[in-house]
Amino acid sequence: MSTARLIDELINAWGDAPKLRGFLNAHTFPLVQDSHVTFVWIGQADAVNVRHWVYGLESSTTLTRAPNTDLWHLTLEIPGNSRVEYKFEILREGRAEWIEDPLNPNRARDPFGANSVLQSAGYVSPDWTQPDDLARPGVLERIRVPSRTYGHRMVQVYLPARYRKTRRYPLLVVHDGSDFLNYTGMKTVLDNLIHRLEIPELVVAFTDSPDRLREYAADEGHAGYVTNDLLPYMSAKFPLIDEPRARCLLGASFGAVASFSTAVRHPGVWGRLLLQSGSFAFTDIGRRNRRGPLFDRIVEFVNAYREKPTAMSQRVFVTCGVYESLIYENRSLVPLLDATGMQVKFVEARDGHNWQNWRDRLREGLSWLFPGPLMFVYE
């Protein structure tokens, strides 16, 4: 059935409560017909907008009210395999209220609350992100890491199931660690990928910053903390493989900048990098950037790297959503990294600057940086 006929059917059901209920129960919302996606909101309002964070589309688009009804609808063309996070903005008597879509149960949580999630045709939530009863669970423990830079920092450490002190493990350091645990379900992801033998058993340090916009903005002090405080402490406390190829930094957004900056400032220490939607702002002329003063130090740092790119790591996995403005910066960085001789893999996704995008890329990134014993182990 075409999108127009589907909307007609919905409008025709207005005024016939059982028929309307039947329509709502029989469909999932937003309505997805191939590449056409129709948002629907029901209620009294002066105007209704869809607010989203898709770079390249208007960030606010108005729904149309069907005549003589309280049905509001809007059809957009969204490519297949896309995820789009959105809210409705309801305008009444000069006041605006942002709400999640009551007809759509799909939500994505983040530190600011939750958004509704549109999954266009073809998108499937990966099964490895869901808890698996067969996967042996690892454990999380909190440790206090002394730091010459910060006094001390609390870090959550993931130890894989069947962890043994007699075995040596690779180390993964995750920036915005608590958010990765809370909003990507990263413990479940690690349990599952290890269970499936797609990555080796890892020790993971989930680290946080009380002032991430400063510390993660290519800050030398942070790079020193990670390399000179956290790494030696982890190495002393846990049986880690003492080689760059077995050390990885992961981060998203400013966290990716922090990972990148740490590796550049300590070349040869971190052999693996997983950089997601990095805020790698730069300028081609002058120092002023369109993103504001928070990015000033990042621009300075990235400009310097662009001037003289170095092979500070061995393997770098870069990922970015095509619906985020940072796609330009990330696409610009990749050829520079590539030209240094490092192994570089770049993956784009039809997604935005959000935690589910970063979750969905973890399998490909981690299994490329740390290939598991899948082909060799048959239990």
Add this chain to the structure above:
Amino acid sequence: MSADATPTRTAVLLGAQRFQPTLAAAVKETGVKGRIALVTAGWQEREDEDEELVQHLDGNTVNLMLYKRGEQLFREDREFALAHKERQNLLRSLQDVYRLRLERALDAEAVVRLSKQPESIRHEVEQACIDAIRDLDAWHLYQCAKVRAEFNEKWKPLQRPAIARHRGDLIECLSDCGAIAIAGGHVAVLVNRLLLFGLETLIGARTLFAWSAGAMAVSQRVVLFHDDPPQGQGASEVLDAGLGLVTNLVVFPEPETRLKLDDGVHVGLMARRFAPSRCIALPARASVVLHDGKVARTSGAVHLSHAGDSLPS
């Protein structure tokens, strides 16, 4: 296949045991008398974490601890350990070269199969592509055998005092055992440890039970496989010869998560590639019982046919 290995009298290959163990029932069915010698070397450092397995077999077991023995041996005989490490590096290099060539041969097969060819030559050119893959597999096996033979000739491992002492222990451990049960795990490590102590020459007429990597290790040819890996296309590759205690079968454990059995083209290619050996997938609860090298009965196993079907074996 090791020169001294002969197909054992009775061998039972089983599906994965972790979630649906069937070993105890299989042991009972074959009427084994005496203890059961366990090989859990594929579990590496966790070799001794065999409580569940021991309990499953009512405690009537002895673990041969081949992994631990290997580690001890390498500490005791440093000269041999270094030579062994060098050989393993050589085998790894061979595997890398073989894999590079194999990927291209598999690509060529797929391109030719999907291309439009006159009907009169289609079968012949497709077979030529499969023959090229078979030749590569054979080349790799030959090279591995050559490396191993040269190593054995130079170092005569079974005559080295430390290994001879361990073999003496093993003979004693096995003296009151009616069967050997070889568990899964890391198949390369497992094959390595089994061959290191020449276990194939010590089994004699005892009944052999093996599952997962264990079933692969006791066969003639070990084939690594996964049809849906997180990186790449998932090309099956020959690792090396196994112990050769079970002949004419290539076994594929855990097909539930590793094989696309509904992909007829892929299944047919596997069957034709490894012919005349039969390709047998071993899902959980499956069993294949062999007497004197011949398949006597099967249950739940899946035969990969040349036509691309996956049939009850």
